[in-house]
Amino acid sequence: MKKINVLNGLYDIVIDKDFSNLWQCVNEIKASDAKICVVSDSNVAPLYMDNIKEILKTNYCFVIPAGEENKTLENVKSIYVYLIENKFDRHDLIVALGGGVIGDLVGYTAATYLRGVDFVQIPTTLLAQVDSSIGGKTGVDFDSYKNMVGAFHQPRLVYSNINTFNSLDDRIYLSGMGEVIKHTLIRDKDAFVYLNAHVKEIKAKDFSAVSAMLDNSDNIKRVIVENDEKEQGERALLNFGHTLGHAIEKYTNFKFYHGECVALGSILASYISFKRNLISAEELDEIEVLFKKFGLIELFKNDIFNEDDINNIVLLTKNDKKMQAGKVKFILLDGIGNGFIDKTVTDDEMKDALRAYFNN
Numbered sequence: 001m002k003k004i005n006v007l008n009g010l011y012d013i014v015i016d017k018d019f020s021n022l023w024q025c026v027n028e029i030k031a032s033d034a035k036i037c038v039v040s041d042s043n044v045a046p047l048y049m050d051n052i053k054e055i056l057k058t059n060y061c062f063v064i065p066a067g068e069e070n071k072t073l074e075n076v077k078s079i080y081v082y083l084i085e086n087k088f089d090r091h092d093l094i095v096a097l098g099g100g101v102i103g104d105l106v107g108y109t110a111a112t113y114l115r116g117v118d119f120v121q122i123p124t125t126l127l128a129q130v131d132s133s134i135g136g137k138t139g140v141d142f143d144s145y146k147n148m149v150g151a152f153h154q155p156r157l158v159y160s161n162i163n164t165f166n167s168l169d170d171r172i173y174l175s176g177m178g179e180v181i182k183h184t185l186i187r188d189k190d191a192f193v194y195l196n197a198h199v200k201e202i203k204a205k206d207f208s209a210v211s212a213m214l215d216n217s218d219n220i221k222r223v224i225v226e227n228d229e230k231e232q233g234e235r236a237l238l239n240f241g242h243t244l245g246h247a248i249e250k251y252t253n254f255k256f257y258h259g260e261c262v263a264l265g266s267i268l269a270s271y272i273s274f275k276r277n278l279i280s281a282e283e284l285d286e287i288e289v290l291f292k293k294f295g296l297i298e299l300f301k302n303d304i305f306n307e308d309d310i311n312n313i314v315l316l317t318k319n320d321k322k323m324q325a326g327k328v329k330f331i332l333l334d335g336i337g338n339g340f341i342d343k344t345v346t347d348d349e350m351k352d353a354l355r356a357y358f359n360n
Contacts, residue, residue, distance in 0.1 A: 002215060006134070006154075006222050007229065013134060013158040013218050015211060022159055023055050026120060029156045030093050037088060039079060039106045040097040041066040044124055047167050052097055052122065060086060064105075068254050071101045071141045073149065079109045090114045093156075099125040100132035100258065104147065107138030111153030120157045124164040126176025127259045130183070130217040133158045135225040135235075145319055146246055152230055160214065165205050170295075171257070174203065177294040178241070178259030180213060182266055183220040185287065186237045186331065186339030191216040192290070199293045237339045240331035241266030244350060247316035252303070263296035268353040272345060273333040275352070283336055305358040314350045 001021050004013040014025055030036070036058040040049055043066040053061060062082050064075045083094075094117060096106035103121050110119035121133035139150020165173050177195075184192035194216065195202070201209035221238065228235035245265025249258060256264075267288055274284040291297045305313070317328055330345035 002211070004215070004218050004222055006158075007226055010154055011156050011158065013160065013222070015160050015162065015214050015218070017161070017163055017207060019051065019055055019159075019161055022052070022122075023057075025157055025159055026056060026093075026095075029118070029120075031091050035060060035086070035088055035092040036095060037062060037083060037086070037092070038095045038097050039064070039102065039109075041070070041099075041102050044098040044102070048097060048122075048124065048164070052095070056095065060088075064102075066101075068101055068141065068258075071105050073140055073142070075105060076109050076112070076140060079106070080113060083113055088113075088117070090117055092117060094119040095122060096120070096133075096155075097122045097124065098128070099123065100128045103128050103133050104137075104139050104150075107136070107153055107155065108140055108150055111138050111151040116153060118156045119153075120159065121155045122159050122161070124161075125168060126165060126173055127179055127257075128176075129158075129160040129162075129214060130176060131179040131221065131238075133160070134218060134221050135238075136229065144250060146250065154229075162205075162207060162210055162214065165210070170203075173205070174294050174296065175257035175259035177202075178261070178263035178266070178291075178296055180217050181287075181290060181294075182238075182240050182262055183217045185266060185270070185333060185336060186240045187220045187224070187337060188216065189335075189337030191220065192336055196286075196290055196293075199290075203294070233341075236329050236341050237331055239329070240333075240339050241269055243317050243328055243330055244268045244313065244354070247313045250316055251309070251313050256299070260296055260299065263291045263294075264300055264357070267291060267297065268350070268357060269331060270333060271353045271356055272330075272349050275349070276332070278332060278334050279336070283333075287336065300357075303358075305354065310351050310354045310358070313354060314347050317350065 002015040037060040039062045045063045094110045096103045123129045123133040136152045136154035139147040142148040198209045241262045245261040249261040270287045273279045327343040332342045
């Protein structure tokens with residue numbers, strides 16, 4: 001078991017091979033008489049709910065249908081009703097068991113129920129373990145706009161059992177590499193080199209390689225979150241690949257997984273960086289090749305985006321939460337491992353990047 005301390009002891013990220021230490025970790029943060037409600041979805045609950053309920057000694061559980069389309073205020077309301085009916089109060093605990101959808105939704109529920117109750121993240125996908133479970137961003141989609149309603153609410157614990165990856169199909173598992181690679185690109189060139197050297201082991205879900213990868217990735221996010229918890233500055237770096245990635249995700253009606261869209265968005269942001277002479281052609285090629293090694297790029301080649309599609313994708317970036325005074329806070333690279341915030345990226349630059357990818 002590895003522990004990564006976050007926000008000066010506010011909570012730990014635990015990386016483990018099973019759930020054997022979960023009760024000990026939860027017991028350290030909850031009152032002895034606190035009730036625990038475990039919330040999951042219809043895909044994850046059949047795999048782990050009974051085991052988690054037994055470990056946490058609780059009979060309270062709530063299951064919502066799986067899928068991004070269910071990350072809604074309606075489902076938040078349904079959890080509110082369950083908590084109220086079972087007399088959960090402010091010193092009780094909510095547990096999010098699942099991927100990023102569950103983590104975001106349950107976190108927002110915890111942030112707003114009784115003006116804030118404690119919650120624990122038990123992320124079961126690679127994407128959730130390296131990204132959405134860490135840092136306290138919670139939220140739901142609204143009118144198909146991703147995470148448009150939300151709150152900052154830090155968990156009390158993130159417990160990552162790497163062996164939950166064995167229940168994932170390869171595409172869902174590897175989609176998480178979009179966020180892992182993103183972390184290395186904005187902050188840690190050595191971690192980027194590590195990924196390149198361990199592609200085979202990571203794809204095979206080798207515990208040692210994956211554990212080291214999670215440790216690197218979680219620490220990158222930990223440092224950024226500690227420096228800027230409420231995204232007033234540096235934390236915006238974590239949005240590398242997200243401006244165009246989110247737009248493509250929405251434009252394709254969530255046909256692709258989030259991590260896949262982040263991967264493509266990262267390639268496009270890297271291309272803009274290259275066109276501005278911030279990274280070399282060799283670095284751009286290194287970046288694209290690594291995403292390709294994890295199967296994150298070629299799947300988009302089946303979609304032929306014409307000029308109207310490209311214009312509409314760029315238009316969707318105007319609905320991005322990261323807009324500030326009418327400008328998109330775009331993240332670019334000044335070399336691999338060195339991301340920075342730029343507010344001067346134009347529509348034409350985004351369109352040129354999209355054309356370069358979809359027309360080559």
